Amino acid sequence: MQGRKVALTGIGLITPFGTGNEVYWDGLMEGRSAVRPAEGFDTDGLPTTYVAQMPSVDYAAWLHPTKSALWGKVARIAVVASCLALEDAGLKELDARRTGVFLGTGYGGNYELEQNYVTWIGKGWRRLKPTTVPRSMANAAASHIAIQHGLRGMNFSCSTACSSGAIATGMARDSIASGQLDAIVTGGVDVLVNASILGSWCALRVLSRRNDPTASRPFSADRDGLVIGEGAAVYLLEEMDAARRRGAHIYAEVLGVGATNDATNIVGPDERGEIECIGMALDDAGIRPEDVDYVNAHGTGTKVNDANETNVLKKVFGAHAAALPVSSVKGHIGHTMGAAGAIEVATTALCIDKGRLPATLHFTPGDPVCDLDYVAEGARAKDLRYALTNSFGFGGQNSALVLKHPDA
Numbered sequence: 001m002q003g004r005k006v007a008l009t010g011i012g013l014i015t016p017f018g019t020g021n022e023v024y025w026d027g028l029m030e031g032r033s034a035v036r037p038a039e040g041f042d043t044d045g046l047p048t049t050y051v052a053q054m055p056s057v058d059y060a061a062w063l064h065p066t067k068s069a070l071w072g073k074v075a076r077i078a079v080v081a082s083c084l085a086l087e088d089a090g091l092k093e094l095d096a097r098r099t100g101v102f103l104g105t106g107y108g109g110n111y112e113l114e115q116n117y118v119t120w121i122g123k124g125w126r127r128l129k130p131t132t133v134p135r136s137m138a139n140a141a142a143s144h145i146a147i148q149h150g151l152r153g154m155n156f157s158c159s160t161a162c163s164s165g166a167i168a169t170g171m172a173r174d175s176i177a178s179g180q181l182d183a184i185v186t187g188g189v190d191v192l193v194n195a196s197i198l199g200s201w202c203a204l205r206v207l208s209r210r211n212d213p214t215a216s217r218p219f220s221a222d223r224d225g226l227v228i229g230e231g232a233a234v235y236l237l238e239e240m241d242a243a244r245r246r247g248a249h250i251y252a253e254v255l256g257v258g259a260t261n262d263a264t265n266i267v268g269p270d271e272r273g274e275i276e277c278i279g280m281a282l283d284d285a286g287i288r289p290e291d292v293d294y295v296n297a298h299g300t301g302t303k304v305n306d307a308n309e310t311n312v313l314k315k316v317f318g319a320h321a322a323a324l325p326v327s328s329v330k331g332h333i334g335h336t337m338g339a340a341g342a343i344e345v346a347t348t349a350l351c352i353d354k355g356r357l358p359a360t361l362h363f364t365p366g367d368p369v370c371d372l373d374y375v376a377e378g379a380r381a382k383d384l385r386y387a388l389t390n391s392f393g394f395g396g397q398n399s400a401l402v403l404k405h406p407d408a
Contacts, residue, residue, distance in 0.1 A: 010089025031332075102175070218300065218361075251350065257280075
């Protein structure tokens with residue numbers, strides 16, 4: 001899209017490593033795994049019991065305790081992440097009419113719905129809480145961010161499975177580039193480590209059954225499935241000239257956006273749709289495949305997905321693929337579903353800003369298809385001009401974003 005340049009400024013992260021950008025980045029750079037046994041519910045009899053669960057969050061440091069007690073957990077997490085993002089952006093106020101909220105989520109208020117069903121089945125409908133409706137609405141998190149910060153621009157909730165946060169980010173970029181809005185609080189959130197979700201994914205038979213901290217193994221020859229995670233990444237996108245005028249720290253420019261649908265299979269990836277998506281992002285950015293310095297991959301750790309994505313990268317990048325560093329953070333924090341694309345956009349922006357790449361944790365070579373440079377030796381120093389981040393969701397809903405160093 002031709003139009004105004006868009007800067008990514010403040011970042012707020014809540015991940016299985018904990019609250020804040022520094023604790024997340026340190027976890028990546030130190031090569032730690034946040035995968036551990038699930039807590040808070042009975043996992044007896046489940047074939048998978050290891051997840052990437054968020055540790056407790058100090059809500060009281062950010063939220064009014066009386067008001068937030070009536071919110072769902074996903075809304076509380078999202079609002080705290082938005083507070084972190086705006087603090088990091090150095091903004092005390094925004095033009096309320098010209099600032100929106102575009103937030104991705106895969107499961108929304110499922111955590112509250114599960115509790116509601118337990119009460120309903122065990123005690124009957126008369127014991128249900130009327131707050132269940134606003135707590136479980138899929139748009140609750142985005143709405144509470146707007147209320148918290150008084151933002152009256154367009155408020156939009158996006159649900160495209162694993163690509164939710166990335167799709168929301170791309171739409172936010174386009175809205176600012178076109179002049180519809182001047183700034184947007186965007187990203188993604190999912191809180192889904194509970195009994196019903198873990199049991200459902202066990203039934204789908206795509207989870208790792210390794211049941212140890214090394215269970216998530218993207219692109220590895222011995223990968224056996226993904227690990228469920230949870231978290232939030234919220235960041236501020238704003239018009240580039242405005243960000244520069246106020247002296248903002250600009251992590252990256254959101255340069256290119258691609259979004260497609262495979263239109264083939266509800267749960268199986270398709271090369272054609274993903275190739276078209278990445279090509280769209282590169283064309284939108286106005287760069288050649290060989291200009292890309294790094295790919296932050298979708299890389300879930302399933303046999304089919306990782307082989308498919310590797311083949312896609314080979315077809316898009318040709319000979320350049322062999323020299324292109326590719327890594328997935330899901331070995332560190334699992335698959336955070338609707339938050340994953342947003343966490344990976346934030347990760348890519350941090351990589352550009354800091355000149356370092358995270359490793360693909362627990363990678364073992366040997367798969368003849370997965371033979372790219374997966375940054376297997378540990379975190380790597382690398383100056384980046386252009387970086388690509390991929391998110392491919394169930395439903396065939398694909399996103400690719402090109403981020404650029406702001407001074408390149």
